[in-house]
Amino acid sequence: MKIFNYFLIFFLVATQYFAQTEITGTGLHDNIADKIVQTALSEWTGYKWLGELCKIGPRLSGSENSVKAIKWAKSKLENLGADSVWLQPCKVPHWERGEEEKALLISDKLNLYKEIKVTALGGSIGTGGDKLIAEVVEVHNFDELKNLGDKIRDKIVFYNVPFDNTTINTFSAYGKAVKYRVYGVLEAAKFGAAGVIVRSVTSKYDNVPHTGVMLYADSLKKIPAVAIGLQDADFLSDIIELDKSVKVGLKLDCKNLPESTSYNVIGEIKGTEHPEEVIVVGGHLDSWDVGEGAHDDGAGVIHSLEVLSLFKRLGIRPKRTVRCVLFMNEENGSRGAKAYAALADTSREKHIAAIESDRGGFSPRGFSVKTDSLTLNTLRSWLPLLNKALIDWIKPGGTGADISKIKNAKALIGFVPDGQRYFDLHHSAHDTFDKVHPRELELGSAAITILTYLISEEGI
């Protein structure tokens, strides 16, 4: 026991010693991390930029606003002094909501005719100038739908699946409910349904509908699909209880236009010692066509731009190449991500890490990482420095939709801010600049900049 104790003490002292050495060895890093945080928090450059980006308005792929956003981002990268800035083309879908989207609840039995607020799901077809009027059938999962089978023919299927508010991780709750928005049309079309209404996938109990992508299959009939707010979803459910033959009249002007050419916006600071080793920092430039895409993913755009900007403002010349990639079309096709990954995985450069911010601009909490255990330990050894920007942990886990397409990166890293408010506003009119807090946003920029800096100086 005594020998064990000696070794235990030796082990503890050794651990202490190596930890000390590491931190002492990073005295310079310590200093730079402090400066990064102080500069971000005192200058609020990114916050001002987010105001500019949000003023353009929502930026759906193929839209005029998306073109404006591309020009804006390119000029930001040029003006901050990136070594090179370029546009990487990609074909994107071009969907338009159109002028009008209306829904009327019709219950002859209850003598009730009430307009309800809807938002077409992204990609939905319109109702062809006419109104689609059909009975509504409520279901709570795909099994119920399958059991109904032919009974839903020519009906509107109402997926009334609540966001599980008891889950602490709102992204898990979203993941569980969103399949009805994405695949609901597909499953309903198999049985000849005429349309789909989904309960918005949101944590906020009000009447603002939340849009998002949905999928059609070439082999099945395309039917229109909308989301409604939670209050109307509960109301509709109550009415169905009272009148099984309640109808909804739906009028949508949505159009799927021919694909157009769009671009990832890319800028980089060349590495001084290992220019061929690339660290990507990225978010997506497109947004849904409601709100302003402030948190989703204006925040990620700003975080990524500000990494380069903070390097330049502080005169940091990274050993490895630091590249900001603002992906186009994350929301409805990930075409930008696919284009960039194709380049990354075939180029002679080596992508050592890719960091994505696509969970909003709230207070930093951690990084979620996909890598080997040795690299994970290296990243974790930097926690005392990352903690200066409020990073409390680094865990293995999911990273981000855009970077996850890059197969050859040694580490894929997702920035994880506090997530309690995110799905209140995600994909809705709530996602506006005033919902972003300057300190919280800037701490995100600082956290990602410190991590990028450490990877660029120390390698992984």
Add this chain to the structure above:
Amino acid sequence: MKIFNYFLIFFLVATQYFAQTEITGTGLHDNIADKIVQTALSEWTGYKWLGELCKIGPRLSGSENSVKAIKWAKSKLENLGADSVWLQPCKVPHWERGEEEKALLISDKLNLYKEIKVTALGGSIGTGGDKLIAEVVEVHNFDELKNLGDKIRDKIVFYNVPFDNTTINTFSAYGKAVKYRVYGVLEAAKFGAAGVIVRSVTSKYDNVPHTGVMLYADSLKKIPAVAIGLQDADFLSDIIELDKSVKVGLKLDCKNLPESTSYNVIGEIKGTEHPEEVIVVGGHLDSWDVGEGAHDDGAGVIHSLEVLSLFKRLGIRPKRTVRCVLFMNEENGSRGAKAYAALADTSREKHIAAIESDRGGFSPRGFSVKTDSLTLNTLRSWLPLLNKALIDWIKPGGTGADISKIKNAKALIGFVPDGQRYFDLHHSAHDTFDKVHPRELELGSAAITILTYLISEEGI
């Protein structure tokens, strides 16, 4: 080296084993922690209660609203099924802002006469029906003030000390700037100043003034004191630059009334095995007389009430006594805290822990603890359970103004939510119910309830 490796492996396995045992041993705890989180997040009971409390309006000690709040809290404790509920009397100061508070900036040189928005600091005297008109002298610290010495006689001293926005810990930034609000009058009165204006101690750049306590000395003349918003502070500073003899006219109706009797509101669930061992959970029921005291400290009141409520809703009968103490008069005297501490430190009960929530109702991040290292380790061993409510760390550090008066408690524990938004609203008209997020508030209740439960079951 080989032997060392064996021992190292043994050590690691042993650590693993004991950690496992602990978690396995807490299978029941695990289950209860889950239920606490799920119940808080699904029922939002505390959030609804906060809405009720905020509807009463601000609750400064001695005010009519504070009496309403005491009645409200007492009835909440009775209705949730506490074993006993009582009021502990304490004498409190009774200060009233009065009807009018006005300030006029007067620059004859610039031909400028502009009203500026002020809020009297808590405890300030009024201007006695008249206007106090005097030249303004700007200072940035106490040394500057002392160097001016007699030159500030009969002048209004303007403490223009910015909140340090580069500090990541907003409570540290507050601590550095707030001394000018608290002691500024005292220092200025030493040199015969006529009044004091302070730049609001806030992280939010707008024109809303933030109040807070200030101190007089019996040996010095009492002079009126106000706070102004950051925009007006910068404006005033600019004007002083252009006209050194700029004056401010100040009219305040504040009154210091005779002390009145008020109360701490206390309720408890008796311990089944060690009823004499007490765990206090508390926040303060009083608030400043602007806004609604939603985050400061409505949130702490709700957290504390909800600990008892969640125990009752889930049928948990704690081994040790769990006592909710809603302290009166934290904001301007801590009389409730002193009264409770006097009782706690002399009673035959043993206060094993006191947990305070007085940093707002934002997402939980950690607990800051004053205790011995053994107890700290015990608390830390519960992190896997506390993490279910978003608690990422337990660190030694400051705890809370109310509980810190209890000298004999084994552990004093401060709940630490995310602090980036807190000083935007603290002590101002911004501190209203709509700034509180239901999930964030309820996770705070859940975090404190889990910790209270573990202390009550395991002891410390």
